[in-house]
Structure formats: structure tokens, C-alpha cells
Amino acid sequence: MARRGTSDDYFPGGAPVSMADLARELGVSTTTISRALSDHHSIGPATKQKVLKLAKKLNYQPNHLAAALRRGQSRLLGVVVPYIEGRFFASVVHGIEQAATKAGYSVIICQSSEDVAQERRNIDTLLGAQVAGLLVSLARETRDFKHFDKVRKRGTPLVFFDRTPAGESVNAVVLNDRAGGYISTQHLLAQGCRRVAHIAGPRHMSIYQGRHQGYLDALAEHGLPADDALVAYSNMTQGDGERSMRDLLALPNPPDAVFAAGDSVALGALQVLKAAGLRVPADVALAGFSNEGFTLITEPRLTSVDQHCEEMGQAAVRMFLDLAADARHPSAQRQVVLQPELIVRESSLRRPA
Amino acid sequence: MARRGTSDDYFPGGAPVSMADLARELGVSTTTISRALSDHHSIGPATKQKVLKLAKKLNYQPNHLAAALRRGQSRLLGVVVPYIEGRFFASVVHGIEQAATKAGYSVIICQSSEDVAQERRNIDTLLGAQVAGLLVSLARETRDFKHFDKVRKRGTPLVFFDRTPAGESVNAVVLNDRAGGYISTQHLLAQGCRRVAHIAGPRHMSIYQGRHQGYLDALAEHGLPADDALVAYSNMTQGDGERSMRDLLALPNPPDAVFAAGDSVALGALQVLKAAGLRVPADVALAGFSNEGFTLITEPRLTSVDQHCEEMGQAAVRMFLDLAADARHPSAQRQVVLQPELIVRESSLRRPA
DNA sequence: AATATTTGCACAAACGATTGTGATTACGTA
DNA sequence: TACGTAATCACAATCGTTTGTGCAAATATT
Numbered sequence: 001m002a003r004r005g006t007s008d009d010y011f012p013g014g015a016p017v018s019m020a021d022l023a024r025e026l027g028v029s030t031t032t033i034s035r036a037l038s039d040h041h042s043i044g045p046a047t048k049q050k051v052l053k054l055a056k057k058l059n060y061q062p063n064h065l066a067a068a069l070r071r072g073q074s075r076l077l078g079v080v081v082p083y084i085e086g087r088f089f090a091s092v093v094h095g096i097e098q099a100a101t102k103a104g105y106s107v108i109i110c111q112s113s114e115d116v117a118q119e120r121r122n123i124d125t126l127l128g129a130q131v132a133g134l135l136v137s138l139a140r141e142t143r144d145f146k147h148f149d150k151v152r153k154r155g156t157p158l159v160f161f162d163r164t165p166a167g168e169s170v171n172a173v174v175l176n177d178r179a180g181g182y183i184s185t186q187h188l189l190a191q192g193c194r195r196v197a198h199i200a201g202p203r204h205m206s207i208y209q210g211r212h213q214g215y216l217d218a219l220a221e222h223g224l225p226a227d228d229a230l231v232a233y234s235n236m237t238q239g240d241g242e243r244s245m246r247d248l249l250a251l252p253n254p255p256d257a258v259f260a261a262g263d264s265v266a267l268g269a270l271q272v273l274k275a276a277g278l279r280v281p282a283d284v285a286l287a288g289f290s291n292e293g294f295t296l297i298t299e300p301r302l303t304s305v306d307q308h309c310e311e312m313g314q315a316a317v318r319m320f321l322d323l324a325a326d327a328r329h330p331s332a333q334r335q336v337v338l339q340p341e342l343i344v345r346e347s348s349l350r351r352p353a
Numbered sequence: 354m355a356r357r358g359t360s361d362d363y364f365p366g367g368a369p370v371s372m373a374d375l376a377r378e379l380g381v382s383t384t385t386i387s388r389a390l391s392d393h394h395s396i397g398p399a400t401k402q403k404v405l406k407l408a409k410k411l412n413y414q415p416n417h418l419a420a421a422l423r424r425g426q427s428r429l430l431g432v433v434v435p436y437i438e439g440r441f442f443a444s445v446v447h448g449i450e451q452a453a454t455k456a457g458y459s460v461i462i463c464q465s466s467e468d469v470a471q472e473r474r475n476i477d478t479l480l481g482a483q484v485a486g487l488l489v490s491l492a493r494e495t496r497d498f499k500h501f502d503k504v505r506k507r508g509t510p511l512v513f514f515d516r517t518p519a520g521e522s523v524n525a526v527v528l529n530d531r532a533g534g535y536i537s538t539q540h541l542l543a544q545g546c547r548r549v550a551h552i553a554g555p556r557h558m559s560i561y562q563g564r565h566q567g568y569l570d571a572l573a574e575h576g577l578p579a580d581d582a583l584v585a586y587s588n589m590t591q592g593d594g595e596r597s598m599r600d601l602l603a604l605p606n607p608p609d610a611v612f613a614a615g616d617s618v619a620l621g622a623l624q625v626l627k628a629a630g631l632r633v634p635a636d637v638a639l640a641g642f643s644n645e646g647f648t649l650i651t652e653p654r655l656t657s658v659d660q661h662c663e664e665m666g667q668a669a670v671r672m673f674l675d676l677a678a679d680a681r682h683p684s685a686q687r688q689v690v691l692q693p694e695l696i697v698r699e700s701s702l703r704r705p706a
Numbered sequence: 707a708a709t710a711t712t713t714g715c716a717c718a719a720a721c722g723a724t725t726g727t728g729a730t731t732a733c734g735t736a
Numbered sequence: 737t738a739c740g741t742a743a744t745c746a747c748a749a750t751c752g753t754t755t756g757t758g759c760a761a762a763t764a765t766t
Contacts, residue, residue: 018721033723034724063721065721065723067724068723069722069723069724070722070725071723
């Protein structure tokens, strides 16, 4: 190590000061240093003060790696999301970061790019980094969850958010998507619409099932029939939204309102509607889902359902902390369900409030 | 450790299998295991095969923490960005992640939220995690760079991207903002505009200085005077764009084109223009910067300058790898300058190509 | 055949922090 | 005075890898 001792280095000794350095300086053992810094009861107040003071003076920076190695787990939190662009996941991640930092954890973010294989690699990478916990939102195509057995059996706390494995009992924080679908559709009906269509997401994903179900709930409540022809399944892209909307417009009896399961898909629908010369919301009212940033830019601005993204991230971290706190009940399933909020804008507002 | 040995565990032995386990099984030393796995020349091919095979069979997962501790640096790359929402930084981060993963590094992402104090905390956190390198884009308000001395003197490779410390000699990958400002303004002039205004960013940030300078270059080339009244300084928000545009419209001789230093600010300008009953681009042509996603949504769609974000991320990682490779020349300054690309859309297109 | 060289592997000491156990001192009470 | 208790701190092992050095056997050189 040529670095050690060179005067060009920041640290006086030529290397980061360690507990051993503090110990030598103070004529005590590293045990005392370690315990003083972690406020252990077996260290006298006078000693603690001395240690703290010297640590500050020498600018001691704890080596988390060593600590992590010793106790078998780091202060790192692994996060896997499908992608990070767009408001939703970016905000969730932001919430995660805030809460994690506050609790003394750092966050490693991986993107699966909606690819299961990549998701598997991410999990491996994160486990390899000895993360203290894993916060995961599944890739769209993930239907097989074997790669999470590794995590569970290793004892690493695992929390899913938003996109959770269907039919598995896991720790999760999710939105009440059904309520979201309901309030959105209910709102469209309250605007006087009577043929409300739904552009749905992939059938196998629980969040889209929920939104669809909420849509059906609202129709039922109003005594309206559930017309299968009014439901278009999509893959949630803008292009899908365009295709779906064209299909719906081609119907013998086209809809007078559309509840889209996502904002991108709603955007596609909006563009087709405008291209077709239809007025929104006068001819067709439109509502999306997620409250993306661009809902404020479209003309008309897009009614959407806010998911309280940052809150979701914070809740996920809280759940992880709970899990980590009592590792005695690793099998207890925890669930947090957040309530959605309807943001009404011009795309659906026929009757000014 | 109650976990060790319980049959409920994933790993046969009740704990992750270590090199020691492999060594015991094969009757060799951990040295051999370590060297076999890293393909060291001093291990015979036969032994290597045996080790590799057993490692696969027992599903050996290296403990990166231990390795990092031993060699004094991890396979983690620290990234600090002002924020992660919006296309630009999200894409850069994506590029970073791709390149880093390919090189066997994991990425820790921190957001400074445009706050210097938070930026300082981030740096400390990342150094505490023993990152192998640091990739940083500065917070808007950062003008004092003392917190990076710590990094430099510790010998941790440091690469800035996009937002770099003005007047300091550092490793950086940046966009040729001057060229970006030039091609954008030049394009507006080519459309026949003669009074081109500029909504600029904070004066102290090099990227905005560059865009401004490029704007001036183009004017000069066309023999047009640089009218100070036509330059509005902003803080790059949408609201700033609205204010600036109003100011420009209030001029005795208002502009017939606007080159905005960012898309958000351009969006604000666009909305003011439309509210004022002016046609874009017929009355006022408009161009933004960054090629954000929403430039495709506005009406008319917004001309902008693409920064090749992912490329920037990849370049930053490459530079880090270079730096890490020959730590002998830690002081050699490296610079990569990416070329911008003008994306012409309806907001500036007066003469169809 | 004797010596020089290479090949293949083991020993053991790190890296820096944590922690169960035990030793020492000081204080209190009987 | 004698003994129990509490308060303080040190010893030493440990987490899993890496790596300089050393030793033996195998191969090559003369």
C-alpha cells in the first residue's frame, strides 16, 4: 500500500482513521471505541465523551463494510423497479430514499426493464451485496416467482409494492386499485355518461384486475349492464391506447366515456379522439390513472387517479423496518393498502362543480 | 446464530456457503478456492474445474462485502443527481446502470434535491459505503466544492457529468451546450425569424452559459445584434418560463422566436403564448432544450435539443473505469464532450422541409 | 544425474468492526 | 472487615475474502 503514509492523502495517517487508531490515541481498546460510539451502557460517560470528541476531531468515518461483514448484513436496501422514468416509480423511489435515509439505510436501485431475466439478475446482484432488505415491484411479464424463494429462505426481509405476485402470500404495500377504478368510473357516471368503456391492462396483473373490478362495481351500483364489448385489453402503452380507442370508436354503439387503466394509454386514446374530431369531454369524457406529470399538459388536461406514490415508498420502508425489527415472525404477512385520490380535470368535467 | 443449522434455511448448511465450505469439501485451502474462482494462473486447470463445478453445485454466492473489506474498495458505484424525475436524469442513470452492470458494478443512487447540504450528506454516505467511484451531477445551488476534496484526497475516482463545477479542473463528461445553443438558434434564424429571444438559466451554471453563448454565436454569424432586452434569466421552472415570456411580450418590440434553455421553461412560454392568442410557430417560433418526453405532447409539439442522455451515462462509467484502471495518474484530467442533436418539431417549423 | 526452473498449492496475516466472556476496580451493605 | 453487586473496560474470536510468501513436487536444462 503505497498510499499509506503519503502526505498527499486527506487522512492524516494516510488512510481513513479506524477504530484502532482512535483506540491507540486514547490508550483504550477498540472494544471501548466501538461501544462508546454505539452508546453501549457498559462504557462510562467520561470515556464516551472523550471518544466522541476524538472521533470528531480526527474525522473518523465508520467502515460500514466491516460492520456489515461482522453482523452479516449491511445497511443497504435493495430496490427493484420495472423502470424509473415517469412520475410513478420515480416518486415511489424518492419516497423510499427519504424514509431509508432517515432510518440510516442507503438505497441501491435496479431496473428490470420489464424483463424477468433481468429481474432475476437484479435479485442475485442485490443479495450478493448483502442487502438488509429487498423492495420489489415486479416486471410486467413476471408470473413465476421461484427466484424469490432464495430471498425468503435466506431470511432477507422482502416487501413488494404496487406490482405484487398474484396469488402468493407476501408482504406488500399496494394501492386500493379497486377503489381507484370505482371512484373514477363513478365520477364519469356522475357526469352523465352512460356508456362508459374501460381500457384495461394485462389480465394477469392484480393491479389491473383491481381497477377493472372497481369499474364493474361502479357500473353495477348504477344498475348498468357490464358490456364486454366496452372493455379493451391493452399492454398499457400509448400505442395500445390508440388501437384500443379506435376499436371502441368502431363499435356500433360507441362509448360516451372512457376509463383508462393508465395515463399513457389514456393519452393515446385522447389523441385518437381528437383526430376523429370528437370533443373531449363533450362527446367522450376521459379519465386516466397514475396522475403522471403530463396530465397537466394535454389539452384538455387529463383527469386521473393519484396513487400517493411517495407515501407508498415510505410505507414500504416502514414495513421493511418492522420486518427487520422482529425477525422472530418472518412469516407473518403484512399488508398496507393505500387509498387513491381522484384528481378531476377538464377531460372529464362536463358539469362544472 | 440460531439460523445456522436450521433446516428451514435455503442453503444446505443453514447459511450461505462460503469459500471455506468449498475448501473443506474439496480438501484444499481457501486460497485455492479464491484463486480458482478468479482464474489465477497459479492454480491448475484440473483444480479450477473441480472448484467451479462444486461452486455451481452448491450455489456458491461470493460475499462481496468481505472481498470489498479486504481490498479496501467495493464494486459499488455511487451516483448523485439533483433529482431523478424527468427524462434527462432518469435516462442518464439508466445508461449508467447498464454500463456499470456490464462492468460488474452495482449502482447506488442518491438525490440531492438541488440542495447542497443534502449533496454533502450523500457524498458522506457513499464514501461510508466504500464506493469504488463517484459519479456526480451538481445541485443547482452548489458553488462551493470543498466537500469533494474529501473524495479526491481519499483517492476515490470522481467523475462529474452534465453539471460540473465551474472553474475547477475535474474529470467530466458534458454536452457541448454551446453547440446546442447554436444549432437551435441557427435553426430558428433559418426559419426566417429575426428577433430571436433567449430564456436563459442561472448565470453561474456552465451548461447555461454554454447555451447562451451558442445563441450569441448564431446571432453573430447572421450579423444580428445581441439585444440584452431579448435575454431573460430564469430558474428553469415552468413558472419562470411563463414570467419570462410575459416580460418578453411586453417589450416594445417583442421577439418572433424564442430559444429556451430548457423544455419546462419552454412549456411555460408556450402556454403564455397560446393564452395571448399568438400562433406558434407562425407568430412566434419556439425551441426548448433536453428533449423531454412531454415535448411530444404539447400542441404544437416542441422542437428541442437531444442530449443523448444514455450515452452520457455510459461515457461517465467508461471514464470511471479508465480512472480506476490506472490509478497511477489520478491527476490527469479527462473530458468527454458529447454532441447535441436538434430535434425539429412543429413549434419552430415555419417552412416545411 | 545434478541443478535450475516452473507449476500448484497451503500458511497465515491482514481488512475493520462487533460481541460474549471475563477481569478489575469501586462502591455499597451487613 | 468481609462480601456481594455494579460499573468499566480488555481479550480474543469472528465475519469471508484476498494475497505475499514459502514449500514441495514436477518438469526442464545442462
